[in-house]
Amino acid sequence: MLIATWNINGIKARIDSLCAWLEAASPDIACLQEIKSVDETFPRGPIEALGYHVETHGQKGFNGVALLSKVAPASVMRGLPGDESDEQSRYIEGLWEIGGRRLRVASIYLPNGNPLGTEKFPYKLGWMERLIAHAGWRLAEEDDLVLAGDYNVIPMPVDVARPQAWLGDALFQPESRSAFRRLVNLGLTDALRATTDAEKTYTFWDYQAGAWQKNDGIRIDHLLVSPEVQDRLVSVGIEKHVRGWEKPSDHVPVMIQLAA
DNA sequence: ATGGCTAAGGCACTTAGA
Numbered sequence: 120m121l122i123a124t125w126n127i128n129g130i131k132a133r134i135d136s137l138c139a140w141l142e143a144a145s146p147d148i149a150c151l152q153e154i155k156s157v158d159e160t161f162p163r164g165p166i167e168a169l170g171y172h173v174e175t176h177g178q179k180g181f182n183g184v185a186l187l188s189k190v191a192p193a194s195v196m197r198g199l200p201g202d203e204s205d206e207q208s209r210y211i212e213g214l215w216e217i218g219g220r221r222l223r224v225a226s227i228y229l230p231n232g233n234p235l236g237t238e239k240f241p242y243k244l245g246w247m248e249r250l251i252a253h254a255g256w257r258l259a260e261e262d263d264l265v266l267a268g269d270y271n272v273i274p275m276p277v278d279v280a281r282p283q284a285w286l287g288d289a290l291f292q293p294e295s296r297s298a299f300r301r302l303v304n305l306g307l308t309d310a311l312r313a314t315t316d317a318e319k320t321y322t323f324w325d326y327q328a329g330a331w332q333k334n335d336g337i338r339i340d341h342l343l344v345s346p347e348v349q350d351r352l353v354s355v356g357i358e359k360h361v362r363g364w365e366k367p368s369d370h371v372p373v374m375i376q377l378a379a
Numbered sequence: 380a381t382g383g384c385t386a387a388g389g390c391a392c393t394t395a396g397a
Contacts, residue, residue, distance in 0.1 A: 289397085
């Protein structure tokens, strides 16, 4: 079983690339972020034509998440619990019943939090607290659990090409990294770091200043898995070649393979 | 101090991203 996450930075600008990648990589479940589309105008047709079920949680202009899957989910939850006043579309979670197992997969678009000194940074940290609380409840259920998405957190200095350039950025603040660590420490595993300690392993390269050409990247797209899933973890791949395609997203897909 | 590019909304530019 293959489960992937990809911040596609606009579904309408990326629909052809998405379909090409789906055909090539053939994930069983794909989590998308930054679809930048409302549900009504999400281009589901070409995706469904490839045999995928589509669940979206969009909003106008920015944000927005989606779940694509070869098997339809038994149920879907939209929005992260804990704040009824939060209107940003950043969380969608599906439950699949496959081969007698219950598998829950979330597509997460964690707030960026920049610039520091505005309300955006406390919004990010508050959102992370809500995610930690929700993940705790989900872990207690002891189903297979995958929390995948654009976390907008650089976990460690090894996860950034030029750490000094990010010291004043919300993605690399001690508070952001601490909250991410507390989430992992609930009992989750960062799938990539469970399989490699390789350096210069990134998932995002800025459009500007030749960041891609210089491999001046950061690792902010993560798949956090429960113990039940970690036991079946076979491999993790960063689909780096996709960044070299025409009109790329600034993020690339990350995909895990699970046994059986 | 300084975001060099890109997407979306909507038709000139602004907002947002990271």
